[in-house]
Amino acid sequence: MLADKGYDVDAIRADLAERKIEAVIPGRSNRRVKIEHDRTLYKQRNRIERMFGHLKINRAIATRYDQLANSFLGMVHIATARYWLKFVHAA
Template sequence: MNTKLHAICDSQGRPLNLFITAGQLSDYIGERALLSGLPNVNWLLGDRGYDADWFREALQDKGIRACIPGRKQRKIPVKYDKRRYKRRNRIEIMFGRLKDWRRVATRYDRCPKVFLSAIALAALVIYWL
């Protein structure tokens, strides 16, 4: 059983919002779920999986500027701030901190709700440390 964890982090790499989907599903489902819970920010950094025109327009409607590189299949390349995009490593560091928790890294739980609960507990500790 595979799962994908979609997360929103602050500028310090602390998890704010978490959503879990099945591993074979597209990242667009995670985008839709997290879109309503976005905090009031100026920029959103994301990887290529979150590159969609509707998502960029939804962010623009909220007054958020997207720093998401375009997919390789795009015919017209999307401009993004490469210097700002390098700060996305904080998100990867947050995922690494979550995987320090053995229960999260090895996924002992079969039930997605229980697994998300374990992730939420780990995220709570990470947020305050």
């Protein structure tokens, strides 16, 4: 995706390494030089991204209508509770 937009993915990874940031996302499957990554961290990152995706279904969170941080946090709590209730009800 980044390479499609003209970014040099290796340069981005080198910059992250200089700043002591560990790359979590693996390289593409057709890449000649494989990139080492931590599978456990990648799975955790994926779970967090999916959770935010589920929360953004709620329009107030996706567009951030609330002006105050406390109001926005309240909406996040409500959306999280609704998502959790769906999960518990399905089990």
